[in-house]
Amino acid sequence: MVDAAFVSELRERYGIEFKNLRLLDEAFTHSSYANEHPELDLRDNERLEFLGDAVLELTVSEFLYKRYPDWPEGELTRLRAASVCTRSFSLFSREAHFDKYIRLGKGEEQSGARKRHTLQEDTFEAFNGALYLDQGKDAVVKFLQQVVFPKIAAGEFSAASDHKTFLQEYLQKDGPVDIRYDVLDEEGPAHERQFAVAVVVDGQRLAKGEGRSKKMAEQDAAKKALASLKAKAH
Amino acid sequence: MVDAAFVSELRERYGIEFKNLRLLDEAFTHSSYANEHPELDLRDNERLEFLGDAVLELTVSEFLYKRYPDWPEGELTRLRAASVCTRSFSLFSREAHFDKYIRLGKGEEQSGARKRHTLQEDTFEAFNGALYLDQGKDAVVKFLQQVVFPKIAAGEFSAASDHKTFLQEYLQKDGPVDIRYDVLDEEGPAHERQFAVAVVVDGQRLAKGEGRSKKMAEQDAAKKALASLKAKAH
Known part of the structure; x- marks a missing residue:
């Protein structure tokens, strides 16, 4: 099971309480951990990552579409690409301490996978996929309003060039x-x-x-x- | 304004009635038409296409995620890529007669743009973006249950290879x-x-x-x- 400290942290920092905690467990189970514990019959987070990727694509697109009503499509697409990427998602993941709670196999742990940006990105996507399944799009948007949208609006991802x-x-x-x-x-x-x-x-x-x-x-x-x-x- | 025959066709074939017809107009206005009629002060469909692209990515992902509960992420990703692409979207666009109703500038019309698959794809995306804004995700899903999901489920986009x-x-x-x-x-x-x-x-x-x-x-x-x-x- 996912760390109880993490469950409290989600509630206290973001007001998020999962109805189905198994989804949260799944989101924080790396394939290396599932493979190492066949007796637990765990699902790894890859399917949730697949879904979460699309959830983030839409929620960020809708945010940009509504926030910048006069921007042409080209500018929207560029800012979306800069906001929906490994660099940004791994950053959000660390800020929300997701990197601390992802469950890794021993080999991956020793090879420093916890600090790998793509792994942090995958965890961020899987979490949002799980939250979407558990509580719907509005809950994801509420979470992103806390951790993602303010940064986009502050221009953190608009390339000056x-x-x-x-x-x-x-x-x-x-x-x-x-x-x-x-x-x-x-x-x-x-x-x-x-x-x-x-x-x-x-x-x-x-x-x-x-x-x-x-x-x-x-x-x-x-x-x-x-x-x-x-x-x-x- | 979009053709009245098209408004009827949407209602009769798919049970869709736009609350805000300006969104439907916008979705069927190619930039070449807007540029040719500056006096009409039209918006072209490119921003809706930006949004619709993400709407389709999520709705198709969610469909695949739920329909194939045992598939690993790799198979889901492959089928999503094959289902969400120019070939499939241009096909759906033609089947729904969207290619007939998109408004083009004269030059584009003469150069045969109406038959161009990327243009048909863009129209399909813009339409779904407009429907999403007008009526929400469930309305898009209902439409896709008629024109897209049955084809995916029938294996039309799974590459035999x-x-x-x-x-x-x-x-x-x-x-x-x-x-x-x-x-x-x-x-x-x-x-x-x-x-x-x-x-x-x-x-x-x-x-x-x-x-x-x-x-x-x-x-x-x-x-x-x-x-x-x-x-x-x-």
Whole structure:
């Protein structure tokens, strides 16, 4: 059975109480543990992981769809891909202490599997699959509102490098345009150089950006250009 | 507005009536049509497609999870991938006549986009995204019970070539084994040749299969071997 301390922790931190504790057990049973204890006739968490993966895909998609009503599909897809991935799920898993409670076989334990990000990700998916089966989608959403959505909304998973792409897509909606980034200025010593860059679209300067590298200044310019274009469109 | 004939067809064939018809309109508005009619201030279906993609991923996953309670994760994942793809979704789209009702711009129409499978797939996803927003997951499931699940259950998307892989995974759960396929017999003229093949595992013959090619006979043997192994395991 899953650790009693974990059952309390779920209740106290997230207000979650499983009706069917066997689902919670299953979610925290790694195949290596099930294989090592054939006498217990345990199910490992892989089927729940299969389901949980899809549960997370939908709940995160719906969150993004509703939170960003003006974003085009391309931006939604990019942020979904950055939010629904090994890096983020393993992080959530550790924050919720799931890595502490997953039951591993001895060999896996010794090989350091508990610290493996893919294993932590799998546990996070399996937990959400179990919660979905036990209590439905709304319970999953309530849990994600505590551990996932605030981080997405805070921009933790938006790659900064996306502004140039966003600007390009925005401008090219109605056909090809010429987008150019011109370096306006470059000053300071090598270790603290500052760049100033202008983004020029079809010969017209849209915005200026600054940064500690040419790339960062370009991103800054693209971000400002997008903001001003969107402000004008409204 | 979406064609009135389509609204009737949805009601009569599937019992679906949208509360918010603007969602249905949006689902059937291709970006080329929206771009061609700026005066109508239309939204294209790409955001709904983003959402619908995740809705279908979850509803199909849940169907498979519940329908095949004894399948390991690998088999579920394979059948999900084969069921949730361009080929299947474009097929469902045509069967529901979605390809007839999607609104296209003139250029796209002339280039034959209406027959393009990816466009049909996108429409299917957008429709399910719209239905989900309008009426929730249960309404989507009810629709899929009519157009999708029976086909999956009938094996329409299980690649026949999976039996050999399934057998291999089943046998290698507890370590490596030696799997060999021996041709036992080959008869008949070239255009209607019949092959008989045996699958031999660690030197022991597990089953015999037949087919019109060596590959098909091997698949048949693997399928029979799996069935007898599973029967013994219970």
